[in-house]
Amino acid sequence: MMPTFQTDIIEARNFLYQLLVRQVDEKAKNWIEQKIHLLANSFSTQNFYIAFTSAPRFVGKQNLHLSPMEESEANAIRKGFTLKNWTIDRTTRILFVLYLPTENAENHVSILSKVFQTAEVNELVALYAALPLLPFPEKYIYQCTEGIRTNMAPVFEAVALNNPFPAEFLDENAWNQLFLKAIFTGKKIYQIQGIKQRANATLAQICSDFAHERWAAGRKVTPELWMPVVHFINDTILKDLEKLKESNDILQRQALVLVCLESSHAQVKELLTGMEDLKEKALKGEFSWESISEQWHEANQ
């Protein structure tokens, strides 16, 4: 049985509201207040729809700024919840989503599905970014997989990156699809939440197959690909890792060292022989999956 709520909705509303009023001008603040008053006291689908759609014209589209304290507050409100790269209009739209009535799952889904179906690009980004705050999460799993199927890069990023929902609710097949699509479309993989927890033998094999396909075509393989293989080493993957050791690319060797350090597999541990300097640096935190990812994307844009 899945939970009905992922967060205390009142608390989440207050948090978003405080972030907004700190940053918007008086006119925008009044507009937001007027709308939430309307939604709280006389909710109608029509009122919600107009508020949601027209938000950018009244509040603007500037970036939302967060202090480190507010970032940890976000995480306290909902584990893994982050407002990284959010804008004012997106935050406002999601605040309005939190005013949907929650007495009845069918009603909630029916209103929001209609919005999903007729949404433009920025609205889709807001809707998918809202997934971790929605009540009745099991009702939105299919919608989440639809978001993974999208071809619109910003929409895919809203589902897959900096979002705790997929790792918590997707089945293995859908999760693996998310991971591989993120690799395939060149996303920064460390921004996917829950990679370690959701790693599995099937995904490890898919990653190995993917590398072989790329190598056969004479193409590069991002070192981020090896993040989920740590606990699922087989003979093929062991050979793949040996190959990384021979790589001229320092990032590939760094990735190998991180895999070796996390793994308890004896033959994988042995691969560290002759890589003591990198091991040293890894232990000192001089590189990480994040730094590997950032540098890889910098070099391979």
Place this chain on the structure above:
Amino acid sequence: MMKFIDPHIHCVSRTTDDYEALRQAGVVAVIEPAFWLGQPRTEVGSFKDYFSTLIGWERFRASQFGIRHYCTIGLNSKEANNEALAEQVMEILPLYIYKEGVVGVGEIGYDDQTALEDKYFRLQLELAKEANLPVQIHTPHRNKKVGTSRSMDVCIEHGIAPQMVIIDHNNEETVKETLDRGFWAAFSIYPSTKMGNERMVEIVKKYGSERIFINSAADWGISDPLAVPKTAQLMAERGISEKDIHLVCYQNAYDAFAQSGQMHESDFIVEIDQSQRFNGNSVLRGGRDPKIEKLDSKIIK
């Protein structure tokens, strides 16, 4: 390099080669009016998905090439003749016309000039008035002069200011009345059936550049997406001033549609840099060289 706006082009029917060529030729923004698809739709769902494509996938597709994509939303005159379907389409229009980047109600007007066309034209004028959006009017191919006059009469009758109305597909026979009555006069440079660009040069010589602008109306038929830049080049060669070319190929279209409050010059990507990424995707994927259509054949007959 001059920059251009093509304020009428059906991008859903065009290839990525066209997008590359448009950007290379200096087109920084396009407007895609909702139209028919070459054959009649039979279900309201087809309209819904088409409108969603205009504000979603097509907007993203254009952004990959550094082009800002806007659209106008409406029930076209041909399909207004299916009354049962038209009623359902009218019901979903309000879901779309308030969306971000929707710069008008269009393209609407007359085709056969039937009673049903008249009915839905008027209903949509009311919708535009309520939303305070410009109206993009398709004038008929047959019985054009009468149809054009009538379109303007009906706009006035509904209390819509001429400066909020773009009369499209003008020709030598309709331009004078359109301008005299204070409407925007748009011309589609479309081979064989609409305007040729040598004729267009003569029109600008005769009527000047006030409230006149051009578009390609490129669609699924034999048409030329580069009609705007090609015509600009021809105008320059035939002695029309740079200032007038700028008005006819950029500024007037901008001024007309920016009245929607949904189009902002500051959103255009003006610097062209082949290595630049738009919306996270490289324009030149897989290391391909850009395919650039040459402007050597610039006469459109």
